[in-house]
Amino acid sequence: MNTPQSPLGKREFIALMGMTSASIAFSIDAMLPSLPEIGQALTPEAINRAQLVLTSFVLGMGIGTFFTGPLSDAFGRRRVLLGGFFLYMIGALLGMLAGSLELLLAARLIQGLGAAGPRVVAMAVIRDRFSGRQMAQVMSFVMMVFTLVPAFAPSMGAGIIYLVGWRGLFGAFVLFAIINSLWFGLRQPETLLPENRREFRPAKLWEGVKEVLANRTVRTTIMVQTMIFGSLFGMLSTTQQVFDITFGQGANFPLWFGGIALVAGTASVVNATFVVRLGMRRIIRVTLMVQIMLSGGFAILVWSGLMPATLYFPAFLLWMTSVFFMAGMTIGNLNAIAMEPMGHMAGMAASVTSALFTVSAVLIAAPIGLAFDGTPLPLAIGVFSCAAVALALMQMIRREP
Numbered sequence: 499m500n501t502p503q504s505p506l507g508k509r510e511f512i513a514l515m516g517m518t519s520a521s522i523a524f525s526i527d528a529m530l531p532s533l534p535e536i537g538q539a540l541t542p543e544a545i546n547r548a549q550l551v552l553t554s555f556v557l558g559m560g561i562g563t564f565f566t567g568p569l570s571d572a573f574g575r576r577r578v579l580l581g582g583f584f585l586y587m588i589g590a591l592l593g594m595l596a597g598s599l600e601l602l603l604a605a606r607l608i609q610g611l612g613a614a615g616p617r618v619v620a621m622a623v624i625r626d627r628f629s630g631r632q633m634a635q636v637m638s639f640v641m642m643v644f645t646l647v648p649a650f651a652p653s654m655g656a657g658i659i660y661l662v663g664w665r666g667l668f669g670a671f672v673l674f675a676i677i678n679s680l681w682f683g684l685r686q687p688e689t690l691l692p693e694n695r696r697e698f699r700p701a702k703l704w705e706g707v708k709e710v711l712a713n714r715t716v717r718t719t720i721m722v723q724t725m726i727f728g729s730l731f732g733m734l735s736t737t738q739q740v741f742d743i744t745f746g747q748g749a750n751f752p753l754w755f756g757g758i759a760l761v762a763g764t765a766s767v768v769n770a771t772f773v774v775r776l777g778m779r780r781i782i783r784v785t786l787m788v789q790i791m792l793s794g795g796f797a798i799l800v801w802s803g804l805m806p807a808t809l810y811f812p813a814f815l816l817w818m819t820s821v822f823f824m825a826g827m828t829i830g831n832l833n834a835i836a837m838e839p840m841g842h843m844a845g846m847a848a849s850v851t852s853a854l855f856t857v858s859a860v861l862i863a864a865p866i867g868l869a870f871d872g873t874p875l876p877l878a879i880g881v882f883s884c885a886a887v888a889l890a891l892m893q894m895i896r897r898e899p
Contacts (some may be wrong), residue, residue: 505687508636511627514686516640518579518620518678520647521586522559522613525671526552527648527759528655530738531752532664539664540599547599549735549867553860554603556731558589558610559617560856566618567849568706572698574688575619575626582615583679587672594668609671614852616678621848625837626689631774633837637830638770649759652752696846706846716851718894719836722782723829723855725888728862729881730825735867737818740874745811758819765826778831779895785827786889792820793882800875814874821881835895 506514529551537548562582570578589609596602620640628636658666696702710716737755742748773781796817799805805813833851840847866880 505627506685510685512636512639514681515620515624515636516646518616518682519640521583521616521674521678523647524651524674525555525586525609525613526734527651527755528658528667528670529555530652530734530755531656532659532667533738534742534748535659535664536599536602540602546739546868546870549739550599550603550864551606552735553731553864553867555606555610555613556856556863557860558607559613560610560853560860562611562614563618563856564849564853566614567622567846567852568696568698568703570615570619570622571690571696571846574690574695575623576683576686576688578615579619580615580679580683582612582619583675584612585609585615586612587675588612590668590671590675593671594665618848618852621833621837621852623686623689625841625848629841630834630838631778634773634778634831634834635770637833638766638773640830646760646763649756649763652755656752703846707850710840710847710850713839715839715895716836716847718891719832720851720855722888722891723832723836723851724858724862725884725891726825726828726832727855727859728866729821729884731859731863732866732877732880732884733818733821735863736870736874736877739870740814740877743872744874745814747811754815758815758822762819762822762826765823766830769827769830773831778835779892782828782831783889783892785824786885786892789820789824789885790882790889792817793878793885797875797878797882800873800878817874817878824885 505511533548533551534545536551537545541547566578566582586609589605589607589612592608593602593605596605624633624636624640654670655667658670662669696706738748738751741751741754747754769781796813799813800810836851837847862880862884866877869876869880
């Protein structure tokens, strides 16, 4: 495949980065309607274990993320992204053939390892082209494109399951990866010049890790992202069961989820509109404060039994929307804050930060999901706790980049 030379226009660049990043959301959200069937087919004695299909993918992505950044710093962005999509497709094909939950989880782990390539390279390519608040603005627009996939992924997943069963989802993952690979390979030039590449050696990697973690702002941002992604992954792991078991809305889950994703997707537009004027830190802190109040209030009403029955489901919908809205208002800004001082080693920085907060977030999300007791109370408590810790950590970031 010949390497293109002309830089993409800003609109196509944002669309491409959004679709590249959206491979992650598609791999998670399209699986949500399949959890009951996977549970019945592969783990009928413990239906809750089907949630691990989501977290095993995220865990693999977190582990793979540690290596993909240094590899992209050494060999260029394009090779690592295309190689990642290839490994992703292998994992998807293995998932299609898996005969047990254990084999399916292993396949999803491999798929996640491959997905780490597109995930890290997208961030590194954005950092190669932009910096500071302009980078935060571009990331917000990328997140806007990114959110369109979660809006439709559950409905697409439900349609595929209806036509060919849950194994057909993995064929859709392969097709999505092929489309992304061709678009990136044919249109996006290499953004890392040969003279700016870093040698791929263990000693160099360790030096890079130490340099990234030596920066207090980067360390703190990693911890904040851990809290936010922990609450987000916990929500994704549990939400299908809440709709189905708590509210009896399992059949309508893809439609409700799509509507919530579309509404929450406006957060990226709001952030892109105000981030240059208000700054990243202020927006993150205000968003977390609002989430603490909403999650705490919702948890108290559910726990106390004071929630009117007629308002229970609408209140849950509003609260769930607020959690996804929080992600749209904070994730792009946090990525920009973490990457700003690391422009000379964007791939390494993207890998270390993403790997650490992703793996750590899984350790938070898995217990939240498995604590499901037939009500959204454990989930609300988990989100409240994560938001409170994140806000406390944000006080340690003193300087606005």
